Amino acid sequence: MLSTLMKRFRRIPYISLDKRQWMKAxxxxxxxxxxxxxxxxxxxxKLTEVENRYGDTSAKRVLHIFESILPAxxxxxxEIKGRIIAIQKLWGDDFxxxxxFSKMMSEEDCQMLSIHFQELAERQLNRQVSFVNREELRVHIGYSEIIGEDIVKEMYTSVKHAVHMAKYGITSEKYAHIRQFHKLLAEENVQMHFMPIIHLPNGEALGWEALARGPVNSLFATPAALFNYAQETDTLFRLEHICRKRALEHIRYLKPHEKLFINLDPRAIDDPFLLRGKVQLLLAEYELTPxxxxxxxxxRHAITNYAAFRKIIEEYRKQGYMIAVDDAGAGYSSLESITEIYPDFIKLDMSLIRNVDVDPIKQALLETFVSFADKVNCKIIAEGIETERELETLMDVGVIYGQGYYLGKPDKGMAQLCxxxxxxxxxxxxxxVEQEASILPTPAMTEILTKTISVEKHVKVRRIHEIFEQNQRIESVVVLENDIPVGLVMRFSLYKILGGQYGIALYYERPVSxxxxxxPLKASKDDKLDEVAKRAMARDAYHLYDVVIIIDENGEYIGIVTVQKLLDKMASIKLEMASSANPLTGLPGNVQIERELNQxxxxNDHQVVIYCDLDRFKWFNDRYGFEVGDQIIVRTANLLREASKWYGSGSDFIGHIGGDDFILITTAQCANDVALFIMDAFTPYFSDIYEKRRMGDGQELSMSMAGVVLYVGKYINAEQIAEKAAYVKMVAKAKAGTVFITDCELPGEEQIRIEG
Known part of the structure; x- marks a missing residue:
């Protein structure tokens, strides 16, 4: 009797269904x-297979036998090497x-004990389960050490690790890799490389994307291997958390206008490390903001619960962080994600960029993305740019930002454009810049600037808040240091910062700096409005509507210009240009032509003004009607555009004086080639018009081109150039066919070679 009680007593400490606190102790x-x-x-x-084949009763009997033999x-x-603390039934047939053991217990010892247990358990189990007429039952086993730093957490994670070992086999190569990966996570042995994201109009870095790398020359060196193992071992959140920590260690290298792009997987987005005040304090330490x-x-992975996902995204926005949708165009639900997230940036997947220069379908799709982004006030970033032609095509369709190996490869530091x-x-x-140089004089910034309140950089944030509360019409405060503007605070940005969970506590009593x-964008009082407008509209979405600070020649503050005033003035300039352009050809008219000549x-560079006059145009117009006449005029304008495109300087100017008279201004180096192209192409350019109307009476169109060479000191104004051109054109018209004559070829003129 006593021995029976003792045997039962010996078994009691080992089996426990839910005694976690006791086991923790x-x-x-x-x-x-x-x-x-x-x-x-x-x-x-495969106990489930036993149940399916032999029924629930047989499966339960197998499990009961296994439970009974397990303690012994x-x-x-x-107990050959150590002592059993407890045996816990986890669920079903899992224990x-x-x-x-002593600290001297090695990895090899654990493996040998596991193999020994496996052999004993299978032998005992199969000896007592003879009623199952099948192959012998097998037992899985795996193990994991509990360090003791956070016992409750380790009790959970150790089961996950041991399950992987049991799944792959103790001595398998696959599990050896799994163990190496867990060691990498434990040591946080992840390095970050940074790939530049370039503002294509000027080549400056918008920021860098942080990309994870495992140890060099290891199985986990590539991001694909690293994240595949994380997904397989259910440690994605842990890996991403490490990557974010490593990336944020580099924010000290950012300039105030630069950005760090950090990946967030939808399955691991709710990270307290980012949503609490630690990152905000880190940013403040380096005088940066969210x-x-x-x-x-x-x-790359579908978002299954948009309501919860959107709620977390809003938490990030309240903190002041910006959001980008990555891999747009290649994921499961790109458009749905964009409409739910309202991103600041849309990153187009490299599958849309590859060979875009030769794929009209991709070009059309990109144009649609660009148009959409403009309407919803976000920016497009093209990923995976690998060739010059791809880059050129992307710029042509209006893409503002890009990244890829052609622009710059990932590196350990903040790499710049190659x-x-x-x-x-x-x-x-x-x-x-040359092509888009305005043909109308644009006003200087002093004509549209206004004043706003300015403060010194030591003023506290509390005071800035009071200024905005007391002056509801003011949207900006300029921060000065000895009359030099060093910063800017917009009303909306201040309220966004203070409206965050820790905004007032963190910043209210701190300096505005x-x-x-x-x-902030600063412009000289003498800068041209169109140049400032281009710089203003090239800013990122968050600062797009910040005011522009105007400074004098000493760099001292004199006022501000709002984006609204910039856009209004630019619109009026464009309206003036449109009103003075020729309605038939769309080319600049006489007002712009005169201004261009004077400019x-x-x-000081050597240029040639080519006056172009169609010969016998009036005869064709009277004989065949205004419809044919208009067609000839439009065709001539297109011919001049094509000549300039293929053989011009890139900064050529083409104008329509009126009727059948045009003007083309190019460099001396390009003038001959442009004229030769026109002479060769002129007759074929109108051949279909002849054939369609059976013009066979011997009359043919031609063009007389009169070149006036501009060099320093020879001409004072546009009128003098026109007078000279009229004389040269008279000489040209005396010759048959399409001809080109310059004033340098006339008797008594100084002989200057227009080739430069």
Whole structure:
């Protein structure tokens, strides 16, 4: 009787369905005794198959037998080296055996004990389950050490680790990799590389995307391998948390106008590390704001609960962070994500960018994205740019930002635009500046500036808030240091910062220098309005409607200009240009032509003004009607455009004087080539008009081109150029066919070669 009670008593401490607190205390006691605590996970392989084949009763009997033999087998296998603390039934046929060993217990010892237990358990189980007429039953086993730093958490994670070991096999290569991955996570052995995101119009870095890398030359060196193992081991949140911490360690290198792009997987988006005050304090330490951080919501996995997802996104927005939708165009629900998230940036997947220069369908799709982004006030970033032609095409359709190996590869530091791409963008920018140079004089900034309140940088945020509350019409406060503007605070940005969960507590009594925009757009009082407007509209979405600070020649503050005034003035200029353009050809008319000539006279470079006059146009117009006449005029304008496109300088000017008279201004180096193209192409350009109306009476159109070479000091104004051109044109018209003559070829003129 006594021996029976003792046997039962010996078994009681081992089996526990839910005694976690008791086990936690026992484990802590062993850890404090400097013991090594190991949890062994055991289950019966394919017990469900036994149930399906032989019925529920047989399966329950197998499980009952296994439970009865488990304590004795455990003691026989594990107490060779140590002591059993407890045996816990987890669920179904899954059990956890908590054991205590000396610190000298090695990994090889744990493997040998596991194999020994497996052999004993299978032998005992199959000996007592003879009623099952099938192959022998198998037992899975895995193990994981409990360090003792956070016992409750480790009891949970150790089961997950041991389950993976049991799944893949203790001695398998796959599990060896799994163990290496868990070691990587434990040591947080993740490095970040940074890929530049470039503002294409000027080649400057908008910011950098932080990309995770595992140890060099390891199985986890690539991001794909790293995140595949995280997904397989259900540790995605842990890995992403480490990546975000590593990325934020580099914010000290950001300038106030630059941004750090950090990936957020929809399945691991709710990170307290980001939503609590620690990151805000870190940003404040380096005089940055949450607007310097952009969270990229990846599209590689479907968002299953948009209501909860949107709620978390709004928490990030309240903190002041910016949001981007990553991989747009390649995910499960790109458009739905965009409509739910209202992102500040849309990153187009590289699958849309690859070979876009030769794919009209992709070009049309990109144009649609660009148009959509403009309407909803967000920015497009093209990913995966790998060739110059792809970059050129993206710029042509209006994409503002880009990243890819052609622009710059990921690196450990904040890499800049590579040299080859820099040269291309610089050339493109210079060419477009020349092409888009305004043909109307634009006003200086002093004509539209206004005043706003200014404060010194040591003033507290509390005072800025009071200024806005007391002056409801004021939307901005300029921050000065010895009359030099060093920052800007917009009403909406201040309220967004203070409206966050920790905004008032963090910033209310601090100097305004900690929350101001330290890199506001500044313009000289003598800058041209169109140039400032381009710079203003190139800013990121958050600062797009910030005022522009106007300074004098000494850099001192004199006023501000709102974006609304900039846009209104630009609209009036465009209206003036449209009203003075020729309605038939759309080319600039006489007002713009005169202004352009006067502006060109101020330059020191060698240019040629080519006056173009159609010969016998009136005869064709009278004979065949105004419809044919208009067609000839439009065709001539197109011919001049084509000549300038293929052989011009990139900064050519084409105008329509009126009727059949045109003007083309190009460089001396390009004049001959432009004229030769026109002479060669002129007759074929109108051949279909001849054939369609059977014009066979011997009359043919031609063009007389009179070139006036501009060089320093020869001409004072547009009238003098026109007088000279009229004389040269008279000489040209005396010759048959389409001809080009310059004033340098006339008798008594100084002989200057127009080739330059």
């Amino acid at each position: 026992m484990i802590r006691q062993e850890v404090e005794r400097e013991k090594k605590v190991v949890m062994f996970y055991i289950d019966i392989v 087998v455990a003691r026989q296998a594990f 956890a055996i908590y054991t205590s 607007q310097n951080i952009v969270f990229e919501i990846t599209e 040299g080859k791409a820099m040269n291309f963008l610089r050339f493109t920018m210079e060419k477009r 900690q929350i101001m925009n330290t890199n 060109r006279l101020k330059r």
